[in-house]
Amino acid sequence: MDRWAWANGLLDMAETLVIQQRGVRLYDGDDKTKFDSGTLLLTTHRLLWRNQKTSDCCISLPLWQIVFFEEQAAGIGKSAKIIIHLQVAAPNKESGPYQSSKYSFIKLSFREHGQIEFYRRLAEELSQKRWERISVPQPVPAGRSQPGRVKAVGIVGIERKLAEKRKETDKNISEAFEDLSKLMNKAKEMVDLSKSIANKIKEKQGDISEDETIRFKSYLLSMGIADPVTRETHGSGTHYHMQLAKQLVTMLHAPLEEQGGMMALTEVYCLTNRARGMELLSPEDLVNACKMFEALKLPMRLRVFDSGVMVVQLQSHNEDEMIASALETVSERGFLSSEEYAKLVGISVLLAKERLLLAEKFGHLCRDDSVESLRFYPNLFLTQD
Known part of the structure; x- marks a missing residue:
């Protein structure tokens, strides 16, 4: 928990919200913390935890601090968790709720479910590393400048951000069409299968016995719902x-x-x-x-x-x-x-x-x-x- 820092809860200009989930409790390693029930937000740059009752309490954790993460299944009386292993805290880290910790990992406890989708989106963000392509401007102390960095301002800065956004949009569209082509190939197989079944039924029209009808209905009932909607x-x-x-x-x-x-x-x-x-x-x-x-x-x-x-x-x-x-x-x-x-x-x-x-x-x-x-x-x- 010593990697978390206090935050105002607002997103920066270059930062985009990916997903959020209510009812998340934070653990410092295996120990429970006072951050009991809040909304967990995943952005392109950070994890944000915000208290559901009092919006003035908010902490953040940069995604680059994450080494790897894993799932922990729910048990009897225990909610499902995501275990996040972190790098060593930087010595010049901003102030946060914990100054030191004996653990190098935290746990996110999903008390209102939704951990499966959150886990998937977190994996996507860590693989894409969008925070490296679109850096969040860091505050610079008065009278000092960052060497080797030219700050884009005015029309040039706006055009650069628009170009980066178009590039990201094109990439997302390309990936979407790749998935769509796979879906179309699968759909063709399903259409061929449905036509085959329909032809067989037409060939046996008038000859289907009551026993065959009952057996066919039992097959349909046994199939059930392939992908039921769940809280997870x-x-x-x-x-x-x-x-x-x-x-x-x-x-x-x-x-x-x-x-x-x-x-x-x-x-x-x-x-x-x-x-x-x-x-x-x-x-x-x-x-x-x-x-x-x-x-x-x-x-x-x-x-x-x-x-x-x-x-x-x-x-x-x-x-x-x-x-x-x-x-x-x-x-x-x-x-x-x-x-x-x-x-x-x-x-x-x-x-x-x-x-x-x-x-x-x-x-x-x-x-x-x-x-x-x-x-x-x-x-x-x-x-x-």
Whole structure:
């Protein structure tokens, strides 16, 4: 910790913010420090730690001080960490929170996750060493000048900075197109594979047995989500829930259509966690992600019935058709309980009861609540004089 120096928390002109992560605790070697919970910023030149509660506390560490770094996996009751090994502190180092330390390494404890993305971006910055190409101006004491260095000022300085920025942009674009070409090659393979599967299905059209259909569905279910959205890859907070909401829409669209456009949140929870494998999702995160559907203008929404039952529903779901279908089924049978209706339609008892209650709410059905069960009858007052 004796390599850290006090800072004002502002970025210099030549410095660019790369990534930031909340909920990071600093360790001096293996010892905890008073820097308990703050925001860790990675720039092209430094690591900055800023207190989340009081913005006046900020410390910095130059990237050139880092020798190497490694990951430390999370354990029971312990968060994941990045261990950073540092060079020996310079004798003329600026003042900081620690004047000396018995350790030559520090630990960054990520209590709100996000360490995977931070580790990746830190590795990129250390490999590129952008601080060597774009140096941050250092304060020079009054009356003294730095020998051997010509300071670019005015239009010449601005043009030089613009040229350096264009060069960096061109490099980033070139790297991006290299990755894009690789992606296009992979996409071609996937398109060929999908065409092959489609042709096989067309060849067997009309001859696919029920057993083959069940087996094909089981294959799809066993595949699950190849790259589930997690806190480790997308950090915490709103951004995590937004990305999770988008992935949920992709995964749930087909099952919702099979269920008639609506599915209870408990069923969604079980289906989602089955597809995610070991990356299980908490009920709280699922609810928060579903609440993002309408804000992101996705083709689904979270609906809460009067009884408190929560369901995920397609935006295209027609409520009038659902009520008319419930009325038609009850009218054909004379009366139905929610259990009987669930068996006929092929949905859960909870969702069946909500549909019948909704039809009752609009006056199409009436109930008989006896010791035997709760039964629903067509409302004859609407159909008979």
